[in-house]
Amino acid sequence: MSEGALPKAYEFVEVESHWYGHWEEQGFFRADEKSSKPPFSIVIPPPNVTGQLHMGHALNNTLQDILCRYKRLKGFEVLWVPGTDHAGIATQNVVERQLSQEGLTRHGVGREEFLRRVWEWRRKYGGIIINQLKRLGASCDWSRERFTMDDGLSRAVRQVFVALYNEGLIYRGKRMINWCPRCMTALANIEVEAEDLDSFLYHVRYPLENGKGALVVATTRPETMLGDTAVAVHPDDRRYTSYIGQKVILPLVERRIPVIGDTYVEREFGTGALKVTPAHDFNDFDLARKHGLDLIQVIDERGVMSPEAGSYAGLDRYACRKKILKDLEKGGYLVKVEPYKHRVGHCYRCASVLEPMLSLQWFVSTKPLAEAAIESVRSDKTQIVPAKWENDYFIWMENVEDWCISRQIWWGHRIPAWYCTECGDVLVSMEKPSGCPNCPGAALEQDSDVLDTWFSSGLWPFSTMGWPDRTDELKKFYPTSVLVTAFDILFFWVARMMMMGIHFMGEVPFHEVYVHALVRDAQGQKMSKSKGNVIDPLLMMDKYGTDALRFALTAFAAQGRDIKLSEERIEGYKHFVNKIWNAARLLLMNLEGFETSDSIPEKPAALAHRWILSRLQRVVSETSESLDGYRFNEYAQALYQFLWHEYCDWYLEMIKPAFYGDDPEAGGQARSIAAFVLEQILVLLHPVMPFITEELYQKLPRTSGSVMKAQYPEYHAERIDAAAEEQVDKLMGVITAIRNIRGEMNVQPAIRVEVVCLCEGDSDVALLKEQARTLQDLARISRLGVARIGEMEKPKSAAGAVVGGIDVFVVLKDVLDFESESKRLQKEIAKLEKEIGVTNRKLSNEDFLGKAPTDVIEKEREKASRLGEKMEKLAHRLKVMDRLRDGARTGE
RNA sequence: AGGCACGUAGCUCAGUGGGAGAGCGCUACCCUGACACGGUAGAAGUCGGCGGUUCAAAACCGCCCGUGCCUACCA
Numbered sequence: 001m002s003e004g005a006l007p008k009a010y011e012f013v014e015v016e017s018h019w020y021g022h023w024e025e026q027g028f029f030r031a032d033e034k035s036s037k038p039p040f041s042i043v044i045p046p047p048n049v050t051g052q053l054h055m056g057h058a059l060n061n062t063l064q065d066i067l068c069r070y071k072r073l074k075g076f077e078v079l080w081v082p083g084t085d086h087a088g089i090a091t092q093n094v095v096e097r098q099l100s101q102e103g104l105t106r107h108g109v110g111r112e113e114f115l116r117r118v119w120e121w122r123r124k125y126g127g128i129i130i131n132q133l134k135r136l137g138a139s140c141d142w143s144r145e146r147f148t149m150d151d152g153l154s155r156a157v158r159q160v161f162v163a164l165y166n167e168g169l170i171y172r173g174k175r176m177i178n179w180c181p182r183c184m185t186a187l188a189n190i191e192v193e194a195e196d197l198d199s200f201l202y203h204v205r206y207p208l209e210n211g212k213g214a215l216v217v218a219t220t221r222p223e224t225m226l227g228d229t230a231v232a233v234h235p236d237d238r239r240y241t242s243y244i245g246q247k248v249i250l251p252l253v254e255r256r257i258p259v260i261g262d263t264y265v266e267r268e269f270g271t272g273a274l275k276v277t278p279a280h281d282f283n284d285f286d287l288a289r290k291h292g293l294d295l296i297q298v299i300d301e302r303g304v305m306s307p308e309a310g311s312y313a314g315l316d317r318y319a320c321r322k323k324i325l326k327d328l329e330k331g332g333y334l335v336k337v338e339p340y341k342h343r344v345g346h347c348y349r350c351a352s353v354l355e356p357m358l359s360l361q362w363f364v365s366t367k368p369l370a371e372a373a374i375e376s377v378r379s380d381k382t383q384i385v386p387a388k389w390e391n392d393y394f395i396w397m398e399n400v401e402d403w404c405i406s407r408q409i410w411w412g413h414r415i416p417a418w419y420c421t422e423c424g425d426v427l428v429s430m431e432k433p434s435g436c437p438n439c440p441g442a443a444l445e446q447d448s449d450v451l452d453t454w455f456s457s458g459l460w461p462f463s464t465m466g467w468p469d470r471t472d473e474l475k476k477f478y479p480t481s482v483l484v485t486a487f488d489i490l491f492f493w494v495a496r497m498m499m500m501g502i503h504f505m506g507e508v509p510f511h512e513v514y515v516h517a518l519v520r521d522a523q524g525q526k527m528s529k530s531k532g533n534v535i536d537p538l539l540m541m542d543k544y545g546t547d548a549l550r551f552a553l554t555a556f557a558a559q560g561r562d563i564k565l566s567e568e569r570i571e572g573y574k575h576f577v578n579k580i581w582n583a584a585r586l587l588l589m590n591l592e593g594f595e596t597s598d599s600i601p602e603k604p605a606a607l608a609h610r611w612i613l614s615r616l617q618r619v620v621s622e623t624s625e626s627l628d629g630y631r632f633n634e635y636a637q638a639l640y641q642f643l644w645h646e647y648c649d650w651y652l653e654m655i656k657p658a659f660y661g662d663d664p665e666a667g668g669q670a671r672s673i674a675a676f677v678l679e680q681i682l683v684l685l686h687p688v689m690p691f692i693t694e695e696l697y698q699k700l701p702r703t704s705g706s707v708m709k710a711q712y713p714e715y716h717a718e719r720i721d722a723a724a725e726e727q728v729d730k731l732m733g734v735i736t737a738i739r740n741i742r743g744e745m746n747v748q749p750a751i752r753v754e755v756v757c758l759c760e761g762d763s764d765v766a767l768l769k770e771q772a773r774t775l776q777d778l779a780r781i782s783r784l785g786v787a788r789i790g791e792m793e794k795p796k797s798a799a800g801a802v803v804g805g806i807d808v809f810v811v812l813k814d815v816l817d818f819e820s821e822s823k824r825l826q827k828e829i830a831k832l833e834k835e836i837g838v839t840n841r842k843l844s845n846e847d848f849l850g851k852a853p854t855d856v857i858e859k860e861r862e863k864a865s866r867l868g869e870k871m872e873k874l875a876h877r878l879k880v881m882d883r884l885r886d887g888a889r890t891g892e
Numbered sequence: 893a894g895g896c897a898c899g900u901a902g903c904u905c906a907g908u909g910g911g912a913g914a915g916c917g918c919u920a921c922c923c924u925g926a927c928a929c930g931g932u933a934g935a936a937g938u939c940g941g942c943g944g945u946u947c948a949a950a951a952c953c954g955c956c957c958g959u960g961c962c963u964a965c966c967a
Binding site: 006008009010194201217218219220221232264265266268269270274275276277281282283284286342343388391392395396399487518555556558562564565566568569571572573574575576577578579581582583584585586587588589590633634637640641648649652656660736739740742743744746747748749750780835838839842845846847848849850851852853856859860863 | 896898904905910914915916917920921922926930932933948961962963964
């Protein structure tokens with residue numbers, strides 16, 4: 001190995017740390033809003049500022065980075081806007097935990113101090129995920145990094161709020177909402193996660209007021225009985241019709257409550273009698289409104305029993321349940337307890353069981369906004385890929401409910417509404433109003449709530465580009481080209497961006513939405529810290545390199561299927577990265593001291609060159625089409641196959657003799673073309689493997705500067721050389737057949753064998769003679785005989801095969817084992833027979849001949865004759881072998 | 893309960909109307925002057941089951957079984 005040669009194995013650590021900084025310094029990621037190039041823009045799904053890079057991020061951002069790098073190579077002006085989300089509840093929870101470690105609470109320190117601490121936390125840790133994205137190679141325009149709580153974005157939030165309020169699309173009202181007693185805030189319905197819960201169904205006896213019997217109700221939440229204001233039965237339920245209008249006595253509470261009839265009640269479920277707790281159940285609330293029932297709130301915001309709960313007041317809801325059950329049993333009211341599995345709403349942030357509650361909140365009236373958002377997808381102004389998600393989008397949008405946007409937390413955009421302390425009037429405006437118009441001199445108090453995090457991220461595509469100002473960025477890059485996301489935030493985020501973008505910009509926020517898979521573990525389970533099954537992308541990058549991780553994620557990013565990731569697979573692609581490295585190493589070792597020419601002949605004389613250049617064209621076309629269609633896995637597979645199994649396995653092996661031989665012209669051409677093809681491969685691979693491609697590209701002699709400034713190769717159909725591909729196919733067939741015989745007959749790799757090829761046509765003779773060197777090297781042949789059939793004797797003591805009409809003989813003088821060669825041939829013949837059977841059946845089928853397209857029939861006929869000839873030859877060989885075997889036996 | 897996916901080699905998955913594929917794993921041989929993170933060859937599948945459409949089905953249709961996800965007001 002000479003001095004300038006590369007190390008034997010690829011060392012990714014130095015390479016990766018080196019190039020990212022270089023790209024940033026050179027400003028390669030920066031987008032120019034004044035550029036005349038066609039625009040391509042993406043806004044990043046902003047990770048939570050509290051976040052740590054997980055596999056979902058890694059996949060999401062790898063795919064975005066592939067698109068951005070690909071489009072840059074294709075000559076687009078690319079803007080990838082990065083940033084982070086303030087993540088209201090999530091971040092508040094993190095800082096609250098930190099406080100509690102100091103023995104403090106947020107209420108203890110007060111709102112101002114608490115917010116100061118959150119900002120401090122953000123200053124300290126908010127950059128972590130950004131640096132992790134850089135580690136991943138994400139080519140974001142960091143000069144445009146945004147945060148949802150930036151001044152600019154906050155101004156956009158206020159402007160949107162005020163505008164929607166003035167249009168009557170934001171209102172304040174008392175509604176049943178889902179309440180998290182741990183986070184102490186209202187949630188939007190979409191933020192509720194239904195989880196299966198193993199619980200019990202309790203049957204409780206409610207005695208009739210008149211003393212004549214009782215009604216038995218079934219409930220999963222006995223503690224709410226304290227707030228019962230009725231019992232409902234189905235009006236047509238014969239068991240209970242006579243009770244309707246009567247009263248029952250609520251056990252433990254002794255309150256008299258009516259029995260009502262309503263068709264909402266399912267007769268088959270439980271006992272067919274339903275206790276009604278209007279203050280703590282969505283459906284009971286509706287029933288109460290319909291029947292004019294009282295509303296008694298027995299559980300407060302903390303999930304603790306309220307004073308209305310009488311002697312149970314102050315108990316936690318679950319402690320209360322236990323006590324109530326005990327008391328019911330004591331009083332003889334508990335009739336039956338059965339195990340019961342049902343789904344209960346949990347907080348998507350802290351997994352606490354939610355409490356339905358009547359509460360005064362701010363809402364967005366979404367229906368009017370949804371209409372335009374539906375229409376835009378229907379008319380393909382925005383296309384969702386894969387299209388199957390469009391259905392889910394329509395269903396959700398058509399059934400969209402009003403969106404509760406107020407949160408009773410402190411970290412977030414404070415609602416721009418002020419209340420007059422005198423008359424209570426509401427004033428909504430961008431800045432604090434000077435005073436109440438009705439009560440001169442009266443004080444104003446700002447609403448203490450903040451907005452749902454998703455309210456600000458819903459504005460992300462235009463707020464990050466400077467809206468409400470009419471900036472050059474907006475003009476150049478809005479609407480964005482594509483949004484890349486996983487389906488789990490399709491409604492949280494994408495749907496809201498559609499509604500807001502169309503409403504405020506008059507245009508959809510993105511032309512396409514690419515919905516990718518969820519990353520799961522090897523068992524198909526969702527990765528989560530609590531399950532302990534997370535594969536940490538940072539650790540994977542440490543162990544196998546960023547390029548290997550990115551390639552693994554890309555290779556498995558098939559549309560419409562979740563990714564089951566395992567570490568072995570990432571490791572496997574590290575080998576691929578190493579293979580690229582070594583292909584380059586071979587070249588560089590052989591390029592040293594040689595001049596390579598700048599221009600590549602379109603039709604070189606040597607077959608191998610014509611073949612690889614033709615194959616390259618196909619890969620160029622395949623990769624472009626795959627990426628344009630978001631078929632990332634196909635893009636990755638095409639390059640894997642081409643680099644490894646065509647360029648390395650065949651092409652480099654075929655041209656090696658030119659490197660080592662003494663024909664300077666052949667050597668020069670081999671060097672130039674091999675370098676050219678590798679250089680093209682590096683450009684094709686760059687979107688998915690930015691680091692190693694840059695490293696090698698800069699090392700290749702013909703190139704100068706960064707691979708990021710290269711042009712993505714263009715497909716030229718006229719450079720496809722079908723004849724060369726066909727000839728190499730034939731050549732590979734012959735070589736493989738010889739190797740197969742060697743392997744099956746246990747010929748040691750070191751031993752060279754004599755081979756005779758008998759062809760039917762002159763063209764095959766010419767091909768094999770011309771390619772004699774390649775044949776000899778790749779099949780390890782000592783002497784090669786090529787002739788037309790009949791012009792050379794068939795060797796006797798030889799194992800044989802038939803490839804594309806060529807009779808191939810591997811001469812095994814004295815060492816040929818007739819028995820095993822006979823068996824090998826029989827196996828081959830058996831396979832052939834099967835194939836011939838299928839073909840003959842088709843060709844003897846009248847319906848097939850009558851109805852199938854002529855080209856299919858023609859193909860079948862050709863196949864039949866090809867197989868027939870092959871069969872004839874093999875059968876003959878078998879006969880010869882058997883005769884030799886028998887002769888050997890009798891001779892012994 | 894409804895909806896949507898998925899079920900192809902030991903594992904993970906491509907393939908969508910005309911010759912069952914890849915990667916990993918496995919077996920055998922080989923450190924052949926880029927690479928043992930490598931090379932060459934090989935074994936391995938009733939394409940979940942049943943029925944239908946078709947000249948032709950892994951693919952299209954129906955039913956069933958299994959798995960996963962989403963939605964829903966049976967408390």
